[in-house]
Each structure stands twice: as C-alpha cells, then as structure tokens.
Amino acid sequence: MKGIQIKEYVKGPDDLRVTELPTPEPKPNEYLVAIHASATNFFDLLQIRGKYQQQPPFPWVAGSEFSGVVVSAPTKSSSTPKYKVGDKVFGAAQGGYATHVACTEDRLRPMPKGWSFQDAAGVFVTAPTSYAGLVVRAHIKQGDWVLVHAAAGGVGLAAVQIAKAFGATVIATAGTQHKMDVAKSFGADYAVDYKQKDWPEQVKKLTPKGRGVDIVYDPVGLVAQSMKCTAWNGRLLVIGFAAGEIEKLATNRVLLKNVSVVGLYWGMYAVHEPETEEKVWEGLFKLMDEGKYRGTAFTDKEYVGLESVPAALKALGGRDSWGKVVVKVPQDGQSKI
Numbered sequence: 001m002k003g004i005q006i007k008e009y010v011k012g013p014d015d016l017r018v019t020e021l022p023t024p025e026p027k028p029n030e031y032l033v034a035i036h037a038s039a040t041n042f043f044d045l046l047q048i049r050g051k052y053q054q055q056p057p058f059p060w061v062a063g064s065e066f067s068g069v070v071v072s073a074p075t076k077s078s079s080t081p082k083y084k085v086g087d088k089v090f091g092a093a094q095g096g097y098a099t100h101v102a103c104t105e106d107r108l109r110p111m112p113k114g115w116s117f118q119d120a121a122g123v124f125v126t127a128p129t130s131y132a133g134l135v136v137r138a139h140i141k142q143g144d145w146v147l148v149h150a151a152a153g154g155v156g157l158a159a160v161q162i163a164k165a166f167g168a169t170v171i172a173t174a175g176t177q178h179k180m181d182v183a184k185s186f187g188a189d190y191a192v193d194y195k196q197k198d199w200p201e202q203v204k205k206l207t208p209k210g211r212g213v214d215i216v217y218d219p220v221g222l223v224a225q226s227m228k229c230t231a232w233n234g235r236l237l238v239i240g241f242a243a244g245e246i247e248k249l250a251t252n253r254v255l256l257k258n259v260s261v262v263g264l265y266w267g268m269y270a271v272h273e274p275e276t277e278e279k280v281w282e283g284l285f286k287l288m289d290e291g292k293y294r295g296t297a298f299t300d301k302e303y304v305g306l307e308s309v310p311a312a313l314k315a316l317g318g319r320d321s322w323g324k325v326v327v328k329v330p331q332d333g334q335s336k337i
Contacts, residue, residue: 001022002020002098016048026102031105036117037068037118038327040312041064062309065091065096065121074105083110089110112285134163142166144215146217148173150242153322165287171203172188204229213226214231218239224250235259298315298326312327
C-alpha cells in the first residue's frame with residue numbers, strides 16, 4: 001500500500017512524504033478497509049509535530065478519519081461481524097493517510113445512503129461532537145436561539161445543521177464574508193463577523209427583544225465574550241480552543257445570568273458512556289435519512305491523491321478552507337469517488 005509514515009516528528013505538512021508500505025495485517029478482531037477518501041483534522045497537524053496528547057510509538061502512519069470499502073472482515077469475533085466484504089463504511093483510526101487501514105468494528109459506521117466517499121470521510125469526529133454537545137449536553141429544543149462560533153468549520157457546520165433540525169434559530173459567526181455565506185447555505189439564519197469588536201452586541205440585537213441567545217456552541221475559546229450576549233438560563237458549550245488559548249472565566253457573570261457552562265469531550269464517551277454513544281449515532285443517522293444532515297466536504301478546491309495531503313493540511317491550518325478538507329484516495333490508480 002501507499003501511506004504517509006512518520007518515523008520522526010516533522011516541522012510541518014511540507015515535510016510529509018508518501019511511501020510504499022506493507023499493507024496492514026488485520027488482527028483477528030479487525031477489518032481491513034481500502035480507503036477512498038481521507039479527511040484532515042487539526043489534531044493531525046499537532047500529531048505529526050509531536051504536540052498532541054496521543055502520540056503513537058514510531059513508526060506510525062498519519063491521519064485518522066476516512067471512508068472506504070471493507071476488504072476483509074474479522075476472522076474471530078464474539079458475534080457475527082456487522083460489515084461484510086464490499087460494504088461501504090466510514091470511520092476513524094490511526095493511519096488514515098494511506099490506501100488501507102486496519103481497525104476494529106467500533107471505529108466504523110455504515111456509509112449513509114446516497115452519500116459520496118468524500119462527504120462520508122469527514123463525519124466520524126465532527127458530527128457526533130456537535131450532536132452530543134447540542135442534544136445531550138445543552139438539551140436543545142424547538143424555539144431556542146443558538147450562537148455557533150466558527151460556524152463554517154467542520155464541527156460548526158455540523159452544529160448549524162443539527163440546531164436547525166431541532167427547530168432552533170441559528171446565528172453563525174465567521175471571519176470572512178465567504179465563510180458567513182457558507183454557514184447560511186447550510187441553514188444558518190443570520191451571520192456575524194466575529195472580527196468586529198461589537199459582535200456580541202450585534203448578536204444580542206438579533207434576538208427577540210435583545211434577550212440574548214439560549215445556547216452558545218464554542219469550539220474556539222470565546223465563552224467569556226459570549227457571556228455578553230447570553231440569555232437568562234443560557235447554556236455555554238465548551239467544545240474546544242481553536243484560537244489557541246484556554247480561557248479564564250469571570251464566574252460572577254455565570255451567577256448573575258444563571259447560566260450553565262458545560263464541557264463536551266466526545267472522545268471519552270466510548271469509555272464512560274457507550275450507551276450514550278450509540279444513541280448519538282442513532283440520532284445522527286435519523287437526521288441523515290430524513291435529509292436534514294448532509295456532508296460538509298470543502299468544495300472550493302479538489303485534493304486528489306495522498307501526495308496532496310500536505311496542501312490539504314496547509315489549507316486547514318491556514319484557515320483558508322471551510323467544512324472538512326477531504327483528500328480523495330484513488331485505489332488501483334483510479335479514483336472511485
């Protein structure tokens with residue numbers, strides 16, 4: 001197979017190289033999947049530089065999220081394998097920047113009906129993060145006003161769609177007019193430029209009688225400023241810190257507005273609440289089947305072949321993209337997207 005192997009940490013995406021590697025030998029409880037598309041993530045940029053909290057022992061293949069076709073199923077399992085050879089799947093496992101990956105069943109999901117490999121590749125991490133945040137943690141309901149920060153990003157566009165599916169009014173923030181337009185094209189009712197100093201005031205004015213928003217979905221690190229436009233009994237969702245700094249929060253404001261500050265660490269649900277993990281996926285597939293959730297693959301530019309992974313990662317890291325930047329991975333010299 002071909003893949004991007006890390007033998008030592010690199011300075012950045014330009015140092016990544018595609019090489020010929022042995023095709024993974026799946027363990028008795030693992031599937032072998034032929035990858036047709038691989039999605040980029042910010043943690044990939046950290047991991048290749050040795051800056052992520054989970055660093056595999058050298059050598060390892062970079063990348064995580066993917067979509068593809070099952071090549072072989074587990075030979076030994078306590079139950080009948082869920083997927084068979086030829087099934088289309090998406091998932092996430094160490095080694096997504098390759099033509100093949102081996103992984104266990106819990107790291108896979110069936111391809112949504114009618115979806116392309118490109119769209120499915122970027123679902124496994126972002127979609128459940130946004131669903132669990134809004135539905136499980138913030139208890140979103142019809143009539144809520146929801147502020148989604150970095151709304152044109154991967155988790156942002158997921159949050160916009162999920163909030164709309166539950167009957168909420170969505171105010172999106174983004175840093176360019178193009179990204180604000182993208183957020184609206186995925187269902188956002190309003191869009192505000194968060195680079196403008198008075199964005200909290202702009203958000204508040206959009207809400208009924210200027211009362212503020214009920215839910216703030218924040219993958220950036222804007223909770224403190226968002227307090228200015230949060231309604232009484234508001235819920236502030238801490239999803240991540242894409243801005244690079246971990247915030248300090250004035251807790252007197254939390255008290256005065258009667259708000260809840262709620263964290264979401266989706267990656268640990270499999271450990272602490274596997275039953276909730278399954279409910280989240282059930283909810284997501286229901287939205288997909290109803291046509292209320294669609295893929296968020298970046299379409300302004302096409303990335304084909306593992307050789308284009310560095311350019312795709314640079315587009316992601318440079319904030320030059322929206323949604324999920326996905327690389328098409330041709331199999332046997334032919335793209336099957």
